[in-house]
């Protein structure tokens with residue numbers, strides 16, 4: 040399939056003239072993108088996987104804690120595509136203690152969480168911003184808050200030429216549109232998102248992502264905001280009852296293909312190839328989500344049974360256990376607070392969960408100890424090898 044998905048325009052970068060790519064507005068045309076044959080079958084399978092994920096999300100004991108873990112895992116991984124080294128445990132430890140040994144990387148992940156939560160709140164609230172480029176700019180502002188290094192212009196659309204790969208536009212893999220054309224390109228993407236299009240919404244979410252990456256409106260953080268856009272569209276178009284689909288792990292596992300498919304849309308007009316790749320990633324992510332939900336569910340059931348069978352299982356210990364999925368890393372101070380109890384009672388509750396091999400001390404210190412529900416964290420970061428890669 041060949042079609043033209045944009046045109047090149049000469050842009051100037053210092054002395055150098057470069058060919059910047061300006062994408063045609065969506066939808067794909069001449070020919071239009073049609074889901075048929077294997078692509079249609081793939082779409083059906085991905086939607087079925089999403090439906091299973093939706094059900095899995097309602098079957099867990101507390102849908103909120105399931106979401107809590109998933110969202111944090113996504114935040115860690117979407118940031119790791121960029122090279123951030125924070126792990127899920129680092130982030131949860133920071134949330135419990137307000138201190139971390141890895142401040143820059145943890146900040147990046149917390150910023151992503153903040154941006155996601157902000158966007159979801161705005162979209163849900165009647166007085167908030169709808170899913171617009173203005174909202175994505177607000178998200179970008181939160182994503183980049185306090186980041187060090189080169190000027191990243193938080194919340195601002197770029198006013199200069201950028202590029203992907205290479206050391207300057209002249210030797211880059213890809214030169215996005217000249218800055219002057221970015222506002223119109225974004226406006227047209229927004230119109231398409233809110234307009235009518237016969238393509239199924241899941242496929243449209245994939246197209247929107249590519250278009251966003253091709254426009255590359257920010258100086259940095261385009262990958263993270265573009266992946267956030269997918270999450271928000273899936274919620275906006277009600278493809279899932281709760282936002283449980285997170286594609287970053289699949290994109291990270293298939294990073295070379297992810298970049299290659301993005302390029303092929305521009306270079307070969309291959310929307311079909313992108314859509315197939317995207318739908319495969321959706322299916323993979325949804326299947327992963329279902330498997331994780333199942334294993335979390337059975338872990339918590341198994342641990343609960345074991346705890347209740349123990350003679351020393353006091354009421355505070357059981358209450359602490361019930362709170363763990365939502366706060367899987369704790370300290371004496373957080374337990375005193377969450378159980379609204381005294382220091383000795385909190386310490387005993389922790390000790391009894393340590394004894395039941397549910398909590399594990401992570402610091403090896405005598406003071407300021409930190410305890411993690413390690414079985415739960417291990418399941419949530421099943422891909423730990425990759426997470427650290």
Ligand SMILES: Nc1ncnc2c1ncn2[C@@H]1O[C@H](COP(=O)(O)OP(=O)(O)OP(=O)(O)O)[C@@H](O)[C@H]1O
Pocket residue numbers: 117118119120121122203212213252253257258259260261262263264265298299301302
């Ligand atoms: N060949 C390409 N064509 C279009 N977009 C691309 C290409 N290669 C990578 N990208 C997109 O650009 C993103 C990187 O851009 P940028 O550094 O602004 O985002 P980021 O969020 O800081 O980084 P990352 O996505 O690497 O974490 C990639 O995640 C991907 O979505």
Ligand SMILES: [Mg+2]
Pocket residue numbers: 121259260261
């Ligand atoms: Mg970057």
